[in-house]
Amino acid sequence: MxxxxxxxxxxxxxxxxxxxxxxxxxxxxxxxxxRASLYTRDLPKxxxxxxxxxxxYGLDRPLYEQYWRWxxxxxxxxxxxxxxxxxxxxxxxxxxxxQPVAQLIAQRxxxxxxxxxxxxxxxxxxxxxxxxxxxxxxxxxxxxAGRIFSIIGTSFxxxxxxxxxxxAFYAKLGxxxxxxxxxxxNAVINSPSFHPYTRLLTIDALLNGRLDxxxxxxxxxxxxxxxxxxxxxATFLRVTRSxxxxxxxxxxxxxxxxxxxxxxxVIYKHARPNAMIxxxxxxGFSVVGLLGGVVITETVFNYxxxxxxxxxxxxxxxxxxxxxxxxxxxxxLIVANLVVDVLYAYIDPRVRLS
Amino acid sequence: xxxxxxxxxxxxxLSETVSLRKIGRLERILGPENYRLLKGLxxxxxxxxxxxxxxxxxxxxxxxxxxxxxxxxxDPYKIPRDGFSAEPRPMFSEWRRNAPPLPFWWKTVxxxxxxxxxxxxxxxxxxxxxxxxxxxxxAFKTGLIVVFSTFLIGVIIGSISAYYGGIVDNVIMRIxxxxxxxxxxxAALIMAAVLTPRIGRSLLPSLIALITFGWMGYAxxxxxxxxxxxxxxxxLAARVIGVKDSRILFxxxxxxxxxxxxxxxSLAIGDVVLSFAALSFLGIxxxxxxxxxxxxxxxxxxxxxxxxxxxxxVIWPGLTLVLFVMGWNLVGDAxxxxxDPRMRGKI
Numbered sequence: 017m018x019x020x021x022x023x024x025x026x027x028x029x030x031x032x033x034x035x036x037x038x039x040x041x042x043x044x045x046x047x048x049x050x051r052a053s054l055y056t057r058d059l060p061k062x063x064x065x066x067x068x069x070x071x072x073y074g075l076d077r078p079l080y081e082q083y084w085r086w087x088x089x090x091x092x093x094x095x096x097x098x099x100x101x102x103x104x105x106x107x108x109x110x111x112x113x114x115q116p117v118a119q120l121i122a123q124r125x126x127x128x129x130x131x132x133x134x135x136x137x138x139x140x141x142x143x144x145x146x147x148x149x150x151x152x153x154x155x156x157x158x159x160x161a162g163r164i165f166s167i168i169g170t171s172f173x174x175x176x177x178x179x180x181x182x183x184a185f186y187a188k189l190g191x192x193x194x195x196x197x198x199x200x201x202n203a204v205i206n207s208p209s210f211h212p213y214t215r216l217l218t219i220d221a222l223l224n225g226r227l228d229x230x231x232x233x234x235x236x237x238x239x240x241x242x243x244x245x246x247x248x249x250a251t252f253l254r255v256t257r258s259x260x261x262x263x264x265x266x267x268x269x270x271x272x273x274x275x276x277x278x279x280x281x282v283i284y285k286h287a288r289p290n291a292m293i294x295x296x297x298x299x300g301f302s303v304v305g306l307l308g309g310v311v312i313t314e315t316v317f318n319y320x321x322x323x324x325x326x327x328x329x330x331x332x333x334x335x336x337x338x339x340x341x342x343x344x345x346x347x348x349l350i351v352a353n354l355v356v357d358v359l360y361a362y363i364d365p366r367v368r369l370s
Numbered sequence: 371x372x373x374x375x376x377x378x379x380x381x382x383x384l385s386e387t388v389s390l391r392k393i394g395r396l397e398r399i400l401g402p403e404n405y406r407l408l409k410g411l412x413x414x415x416x417x418x419x420x421x422x423x424x425x426x427x428x429x430x431x432x433x434x435x436x437x438x439x440x441x442x443x444x445d446p447y448k449i450p451r452d453g454f455s456a457e458p459r460p461m462f463s464e465w466r467r468n469a470p471p472l473p474f475w476w477k478t479v480x481x482x483x484x485x486x487x488x489x490x491x492x493x494x495x496x497x498x499x500x501x502x503x504x505x506x507x508x509a510f511k512t513g514l515i516v517v518f519s520t521f522l523i524g525v526i527i528g529s530i531s532a533y534y535g536g537i538v539d540n541v542i543m544r545i546x547x548x549x550x551x552x553x554x555x556x557a558a559l560i561m562a563a564v565l566t567p568r569i570g571r572s573l574l575p576s577l578i579a580l581i582t583f584g585w586m587g588y589a590x591x592x593x594x595x596x597x598x599x600x601x602x603x604x605x606l607a608a609r610v611i612g613v614k615d616s617r618i619l620f621x622x623x624x625x626x627x628x629x630x631x632x633x634x635x636s637l638a639i640g641d642v643v644l645s646f647a648a649l650s651f652l653g654i655x656x657x658x659x660x661x662x663x664x665x666x667x668x669x670x671x672x673x674x675x676x677x678x679x680x681x682x683x684v685i686w687p688g689l690t691l692v693l694f695v696m697g698w699n700l701v702g703d704a705x706x707x708x709x710d711p712r713m714r715g716k717i
Binding site: 045315333 | 416544545547548549551552553555556557559560561562563564565566567568640644647648651652653654664667670671674675676677678679681684685688691692695696699700703
């Protein structure tokens with residue numbers, strides 16, 4: 017197990033390097049002038065100064081030099097200040113967000129974490145429960161219904177489903193609005209008496225004792241969570257079901273039955289824990305996927321997370337901002353995948369004991 | 371006595387083990403294993419429904435000029451607009467300005483020579499029906515181009531990786547790992563956004579983006595298949611008698627490895643069309659008013675508060691997309707079942 021973890025850890029710096037190279041390569045499709053907003057917010061207007069600027073920041077230098085500057089930044093010749101440098105968390109200036117990209121990310125990311133926090137339970141637990149039920153009642157009506165459900169689920173594009181639930185629950189019934197919070201709640205949040213302890217809105221609302229704000233935030237998150245659940249259930253149902261069926265066919269399950277254990281114990285104590293091994297990986301990757309910002313779901317519901325921010329920047333062709341988000345996303349995914357892999361090794365006895 | 375006589379009926383063992391059925395030409399060409407896959411595919415009710423849906427869409431795509439005659443035959447993908455007002459208009463409202471020619475069946479069916487917006491108009495008076503009909507062509511076009519290109523790239527890179535092995539394999543597979551790190555839709559979104567200012571708004575930026583980040587899966591599958599086939603005796607035999615590397619790869623290994631992946635790839639058209647529509651929906655890619663489903667749906671984004679009144683701008687393009695993707699998914703599911711060795715003999 018130790019060698020497995022070490023080998024896995026060694027992959028991390030390599031992946032980090034790879035992702036930076038990939039994103040740097042995409043940056044090279046921009047002109048030097050467009051790339052300048054990696055280093056500054058206001059570009060010099062006249063031609064001459066612009067040329068000087070490109071010289072100073074080495075935007076016309078060979079690729080490996082540019083890559084290095086992009087990593088560590090460039091010192092401003094007059095003030096001696098460091099400009100740019102993704103290793104120091106400076107991702108450049110966001111034209112569409114009118115603020116540094118890093119600041120935009122810092123502003124949006126807590127919202128995505130908040131959504132993930134509340135989506136995990138319905139998405140994963142219910143999905144697994146459905147899968148176990150389908151396997152236990154193999155070929156029964158619950159299994160057939162699950163099969164039809166999962167075919168429809170995988171065929172439903174997120175944005176179509178999102179628009180449909182908006183049509184029903186917002187336009188028609190007015191129960192669950194899109195966005196983050198209502199205007200009155202926003203006023204409460206921005207008032208000086210409201211302390212942002214964690215910057216996660218629902219948690220902060222509870223810590224400040226504002227149950228009304230908390231409920232309002234949940235109300236706005238309901239439809240995105242419903243959508244995420246719906247599109248993920250199909251996958252969870254399938255994986256859990258087939259893994260569970262596979263396990264139920266094992267000889268030790270037959271043995272357990274033969275020695276007269278109640279069927280409930282056979283299923284939930286003997287079969288389910290082992291059937292969960294592939295499901296745990298899937299669950300891990302889903303959480304990672306949610307954390308990375310769900311571009312389409314966030315956009316449909318106008319939810320201010322990092323996914324919708326990336327999409328908004330991309331649709332206005334603000335590439336520096338979009339690539340900043342991609343970089344951040346890549347970092348999160350690499351670290352989170354590492355955690356999932358290590359956890360997996362811990363859970364699966366075949367890996368743990370090897 | 372002629373040599374090829376059918377074994378007599380009393381030779382029970384032989385008649386059980388030797389196949390007496392006629393082997394058709396198709397089976398001879400495809401080989402018994404691939405033939406079994408194909409036959410299995412055409413038997414399950416789910417895949418038959420899937421094939422029917424796909425067939426229906428092929429028909430719509432072929433008949434597009436008859437179903438919705440274009441205003442300008444040289445530029446049929448531009449959705450005709452009936453004026454410029456923002457508010458959507460309901461189904462079967464009259465076509466006032468800029469009406470395209472009436473399809474010939476309209477008069478016989480509806481006894482009227484007034485062309486109407488069958489499925490209403492979206493924001494900016496774009497005709498929804500027209501967008502859906504011609505969007506079907508866009509869907510097949512993008513789907514086929516992306517699937518063909520990603521498959522080709524995947525097969526070439528995967529085979530090089532598998533056949534040469536060692537350091538080449540390692541480098542290629544690590545590149546694949548890196549490219550798989552970013553979520554597919556985000557990566558494609560960024561790539562399309564980077565390309566759009568360079569090559570202008572058209573189908574191309576999204577196509578290139580989907581191809582750039584779409585080939586890795588095929589490369590992995592093909593690599594795995596080749597690695598297992600590479601060790602078979604007939605490959606070793608070919609190598610022993612001195613056949614060239616490239617010939618072994620293309621004539622001996624690939625034909626034996628490629629079929630399942632080829633079918634899986636062609637069934638990915640549904641997913642590709644979905645991703646393409648997602649990009650259009652997010653406002654990336656084609657010009658506003660280009661006939662593609664994601665674009666037609668994206669018009670609904672500004673009318674979320676009144677979607678109950680303007681339901682037709684979501685339901686029709688949404689339903690079209692769902693049915694299209696479902697068709698491919700149904701066939702894909704059936705195919706995966708047939709491929710599963712545990713199902714052998716049951717289908």
